[in-house]
Amino acid sequence: MEIIERIEELRSQIKTWKKEGKTIGFVPTMGYLHEGHKSLIDRAVKENDKVVVSDFVNPMQFGPKEDLATYPRDLDMDAKLCEEAGVDIIFYPAAETMYKDSFSSFVDMNTLTKGLCGKTRPIHFRGVCTVLAKLFNIVTPDRAYFGQKDAQQLAVVKHMVEDLNFDIEIIGCPIIREEDGLAKSSRNTYLSKEQRESAVVLSKALKMGKEMIEAGEVNPQKVISTIEEEIKKVQGTKIDYVEIVTWPYLETATTTKGSILCALAVYFDKVRLIDNFIIEE
């Protein structure tokens, strides 16, 4: 496995592979890889001849008051996980490599980026779309893998790829959870012991909501209220949002029938965690 920092070096390797007719799988990450990322990497290794993982904490997707400076980083740990999983290249560019001083372009959309996490993180998805457009143009993969934990991101990326005609198959992969149900996340490392214990309420409340729908509840507001009440029982939680929207266009759902996403974001002090479930028709 190689760790490549320069764009031209990566391009050159990829062009060689393309000439040999190799397929390329791509897993874009911000590093600090956990079992969730590993599930994407494993699938990419299984489905493609060559696999590239990008390991880049993208400044453009963090708001001015967000956790860019403290976002956890550990290249050695990431490299070990990737090497063992059969990754061919980690792309590890410096911020200056990705964003020159003159940089001013962006990719965004008028619809899916506005609600859910887009409300409290207004520039987040612009940053995500822009860095992914760049990475897609650099890596030119056949397939790219995203976790469903960031369901809005998955929907946004699929929409961008369709709208802008990237010739890439976007593959969404299931949420990987800790034993007690907490969705795996690099940000879980921010939690105190007490918060870590409290955080189990997210998956628990979502499970209750899902069971209500499966039992026939069609009113989204009733499901949302149940989830919110369950979360509010736990001290130290502050709900950012609990919403039910259509999948994959993320419009407010007036019924739980059809394909829907039920997503939430909850603060534990300054740590903001997300989780969700999708019901596809």
Next chain:
Amino acid sequence: MEIIERIEELRSQIKTWKKEGKTIGFVPTMGYLHEGHKSLIDRAVKENDKVVVSDFVNPMQFGPKEDLATYPRDLDMDAKLCEEAGVDIIFYPAAETMYKDSFSSFVDMNTLTKGLCGKTRPIHFRGVCTVLAKLFNIVTPDRAYFGQKDAQQLAVVKHMVEDLNFDIEIIGCPIIREEDGLAKSSRNTYLSKEQRESAVVLSKALKMGKEMIEAGEVNPQKVISTIEEEIKKVQGTKIDYVEIVTWPYLETATTTKGSILCALAVYFDKVRLIDNFIIEE
């Protein structure tokens, strides 16, 4: 030569060429091809194994009060010119092929799109960047050719390609002019006989400005005033702008030294024409 309307059909042909190691030149146009376009096509034919011309009047780059409905179209004439010039494929998609009902993504930038034509055409370059991102992803050319007549467009495209890491060489080609100096444009067909005669003032005034700089004038405002006065002498002209900006970043120039673009847009009644010169250090 083939005329292809469907994206997948074009992609399939291009993938075959790529496998054969062929280089691909691309000339994006809105059709109604004239000698200006032909100069781009000729160069593309000369420098690449295969050449694709897109012929698509892009609704996204027209403002609500602009000339989308009346923009001249003539596929037969375009096909004849392309065939004779040695083009391999005309890509001629329907608007619905390029923009589905759910379409909502865009590409834009915070800098180069704001001044010059961007002032009176605030959504124009967003439309240009977006359709070009789409076309670049569909055609995946090695080289793409743009006329310098639309100098701001050329600068914007180069900047977008650099920022978003499209692996494409953007080649700017000189302005092609009528015998009396008027820059070739599909919009020249809108001009009445009288307006057509008046329109020669644009190239004439720019030539005066260029000669002032070559004779040592360093004050952009003096050059601009001379050009404006010359144009105002002609009845029926209404200046949108005459500006001197740095090249290629399009920032207001405080001196005519260094690389600069002197650009103008002038109305003849409702017909808006553009012209410019670039001095590169």
